[in-house]
Amino acid sequence: KYAPLIAPSILAADLAALGDECEAVIDAGADWIHFDVMDNHYVPNLTFGPPVGAALAKRLKARHPNVPIDVHLMVKPVDAMISAFAEAGATSITFHPEASEHVDRSLQLARDAGCKTGLVFNPATPLEWLKYVLDKVDIVLIMSVNPGFGGQKFIEEAIGKIAEAREIIDASGRDIRLEVDGGIKTDNIKRVADAGADTFVAGSAIFGQPDYAKVIADMRAELA
Numbered sequence: 753k754y755a756p757l758i759a760p761s762i763l764a765a766d767l768a769a770l771g772d773e774c775e776a777v778i779d780a781g782a783d784w785i786h787f788d789v790m791d792n793h794y795v796p797n798l799t800f801g802p803p804v805g806a807a808l809a810k811r812l813k814a815r816h817p818n819v820p821i822d823v824h825l826m827v828k829p830v831d832a833m834i835s836a837f838a839e840a841g842a843t844s845i846t847f848h849p850e851a852s853e854h855v856d857r858s859l860q861l862a863r864d865a866g867c868k869t870g871l872v873f874n875p876a877t878p879l880e881w882l883k884y885v886l887d888k889v890d891i892v893l894i895m896s897v898n899p900g901f902g903g904q905k906f907i908e909e910a911i912g913k914i915a916e917a918r919e920i921i922d923a924s925g926r927d928i929r930l931e932v933d934g935g936i937k938t939d940n941i942k943r944v945a946d947a948g949a950d951t952f953v954a955g956s957a958i959f960g961q962p963d964y965a966k967v968i969a970d971m972r973a974e975l976a
């Protein structure tokens with residue numbers, strides 16, 4: 753199992769100051785920047801496209817070259833956006849398997865473009881999708897809310913699913929991160945980690961507080 757990572761979701765940031773917010777949260781101790789892409793088709797909300805991703809990646813790569821940009825695609829279809837966000841400078845690209853016509857091909861597309869890649873599982877999406885593509889996956893992302901909005905309540909059933917995903921990953925013997933996204937707070941992050949997660953997305957819990965460094969330190973203390 754990997755060392756735990758905190759990945760603030762910038763969906764909850766002050767979007768009028770996106771670059772400053774990313775730098776602030778990196779200075780506050782963030783490990784990854786989680787970038788939520790929504791298309792008003794796969795999910796009922798609309799966020800950022802490749803030009804915003806490219807502008808942000810350019811700024812972060814100049815000042816924080818080692819901080820990965822974790823692009824979470826909530827779009828359908830996915831392939832054109834995989835290529836565009838790889839070009840824009842994404843470090844990793846995850847997508848929802850049911851939003852791709854050809855999951856294996858989409859994973860390969862992201863890898864060929866030089867990105868880490870992963871599949872995202874909604875609360876009711878079965879983990880069976882993983883079975884035949886484990887060798888093409890660097891990240892398994894379990895949604896603990898239905899995708900589309902920040903600030904939702906953590907769905908408890910995710911705990912058992914995280915444990916199932918942990919078993920699948922361990923049995924594979926592969927280096928795969930187990931990321932969780934949705935409703936993660938200081939007061940539930942320990943339970944999520946105990947279930948087997950190693951990478952924690954948090955939007956409102958971090959950006960909803962004035963002191964980002966304190967929230968991130970409190971989360972790390974829970975994980976220690």
Ligand code: DX5
Pocket residue numbers: 761763764786788824897898899900901902903904933934935936953954955956957
């Ligand atoms: C939801 C997004 C999440 C969201 C998390 O569709 O994928 O990344 O921003 O926000 P919180 O932490 O507020 O649930």
Ligand code: ZN
Pocket residue numbers: 761786787788824933953
């Ligand atoms: Zn996300």
